[in-house]
Amino acid sequence: MKSMGRIIRGGERVALSHYHLDPAQWSDMLCVPGATLPLISCWADDARAYVLLLEGDRPILASTVVEDRRYLAPSSRFAGAEWGERVSYDLYGVEAMEARGNGTPALDEGGWTSTWPLSSRPGPASGGLRPLGGSRFLRPEQTGLSGPLDLSFEVLKGKIRAVDVCAGGAHRGVVSRLLGKTPEEAMFLVARMTAGGFVAHPLAFARAVAQARGQVPGPGVRDVWMILLEIERMSLHLFDMARTARGVDAELLATHCDHAREAIAQACSEQGVSRRLMDTVSCGGFREGLEIVPLAQAVHAAMQPRLAALEELHRVFASRLNGFAVLDARLAERFAVGGVTGRASGRSMDMRRREAGMRLEALRATGSSSGDARARDGLRLAEIRDSLKLMERILGSIGLDDDEPAPDSTDEGIGVAEGARGDVWYWVRLKNGRIENLHVRDPGVSVLPVLGVMLQGCPVERVPAALGSIGLSPAGIAL
Numbered sequence: 001m002k003s004m005g006r007i008i009r010g011g012e013r014v015a016l017s018h019y020h021l022d023p024a025q026w027s028d029m030l031c032v033p034g035a036t037l038p039l040i041s042c043w044a045d046d047a048r049a050y051v052l053l054l055e056g057d058r059p060i061l062a063s064t065v066v067e068d069r070r071y072l073a074p075s076s077r078f079a080g081a082e083w084g085e086r087v088s089y090d091l092y093g094v095e096a097m098e099a100r101g102n103g104t105p106a107l108d109e110g111g112w113t114s115t116w117p118l119s120s121r122p123g124p125a126s127g128g129l130r131p132l133g134g135s136r137f138l139r140p141e142q143t144g145l146s147g148p149l150d151l152s153f154e155v156l157k158g159k160i161r162a163v164d165v166c167a168g169g170a171h172r173g174v175v176s177r178l179l180g181k182t183p184e185e186a187m188f189l190v191a192r193m194t195a196g197g198f199v200a201h202p203l204a205f206a207r208a209v210a211q212a213r214g215q216v217p218g219p220g221v222r223d224v225w226m227i228l229l230e231i232e233r234m235s236l237h238l239f240d241m242a243r244t245a246r247g248v249d250a251e252l253l254a255t256h257c258d259h260a261r262e263a264i265a266q267a268c269s270e271q272g273v274s275r276r277l278m279d280t281v282s283c284g285g286f287r288e289g290l291e292i293v294p295l296a297q298a299v300h301a302a303m304q305p306r307l308a309a310l311e312e313l314h315r316v317f318a319s320r321l322n323g324f325a326v327l328d329a330r331l332a333e334r335f336a337v338g339g340v341t342g343r344a345s346g347r348s349m350d351m352r353r354r355e356a357g358m359r360l361e362a363l364r365a366t367g368s369s370s371g372d373a374r375a376r377d378g379l380r381l382a383e384i385r386d387s388l389k390l391m392e393r394i395l396g397s398i399g400l401d402d403d404e405p406a407p408d409s410t411d412e413g414i415g416v417a418e419g420a421r422g423d424v425w426y427w428v429r430l431k432n433g434r435i436e437n438l439h440v441r442d443p444g445v446s447v448l449p450v451l452g453v454m455l456q457g458c459p460v461e462r463v464p465a466a467l468g469s470i471g472l473s474p475a476g477i478a479l
Helices: 004-009 023-031 079-092 174-178 183-190 200-212 219-247 251-270 292-321 329-334 339-343 373-396 444-455 460-470
Strands: 018-021 039-044 048-055 058-065 070-072 095-097 136-138 150-156 159-166 412-419 422-431 434-441
Touching: 004 018, 004 023, 004 048, 004 058, 018 023, 023 058, 023 070, 039 079, 039 422, 039 434, 048 422, 048 434, 058 070, 058 412, 079 095, 079 444, 150 460, 159 444, 159 460, 174 183, 174 434, 183 200, 200 219, 200 412, 200 422, 219 251, 219 292, 219 373, 219 412, 219 460, 251 292, 292 373, 329 444, 339 373, 339 422, 373 460, 444 460
Parallel strands: 018 058, 070 095
Antiparallel strands: 039 048, 048 058, 136 150, 150 159, 412 422, 422 434
């Protein structure tokens, strides 16, 4: 019996991990009995439909032609593909046949100047804003989210029964603005995709571009990237812990998290880089003049003495987070939820472990897999400790060589970075040195299908604490 991976590899190989499937092969992939590979992302444009999957710890990309604006829906096999199908319809007008769900718009709320704006044949505006579902609507400032993600709820006796998400207000059209630019020109926008990934997003993009060009960054660049990513991880973990703590009236813990995050930001500023490390990653390496050793030492000195107090305060207030915003292990696996949210639910995927040169002995974080807010915050603290240890290991052997071979140049590449909130993925196709096509998958997308289940039964007034614990970032969802 053929496996899903074998069916995909039976297609025409067009890049290192990309296979073109004809419609029959695409259908076979979606219908084959046996194990389903985890879905990373699904998208489509005028010409082709794509699914990016994970085989072991390696990505594999399958695509098929879109005929008469239609393609067989990946959501017929991959439950998490529905969001990508809805986004693709809103932007390109391509229809996923036999799709799950009700097909409600993901982005187009009826206020656009045209329908299917990225299509080669856009239609007239639909005319009039669509009504939001649910009996209660929370404005963005009421959710505690740092971006305009529209959430409406079905509420019974003050508790949530169901959630409807629309990202139209958060959609900025960033990806379409990157097309036609050189990777170096595009990096300025990529570095500003979301405050939840000033390092992770440009790093995943730089890795995708390097693969497309048939390049492998040297060990010195690789280690600088690793350190920058760990600094960002600590900062964002502290931010998400502070949001969660404030939502359950643990103000003392929130204040300590804020102070620790500010100490990291101040250390960065004193070393001549931005407080949140914006513009430190470039396509070929890192910002000119960046001195990584004193930066890492300064951040380590700022954070290490504060960790014990944070761990003690977490133990004091942790009971307030018991059984709160729970993600079941089966759902975490089914929807390939990554980052702290997935790992705290028992899905142990961490894309750092596949990186060449990674000091694996430093990645020791374990904890409860109960999937609630307590488990997530406990894991965040454990990962902060790991980040400090990993920085020590890298500084002790910075630039350590490895034997990673350079891939063939195919003008197409896939890059990933394990950000603080999960795995960030970029797929890039170049033509004459410029971006011909691009797809971005922020880890927040994998949370959307399970958000309703996680918030079910949650009192409306505790929604900000729940979303803070999950680490949801609207800016990364609707690019």
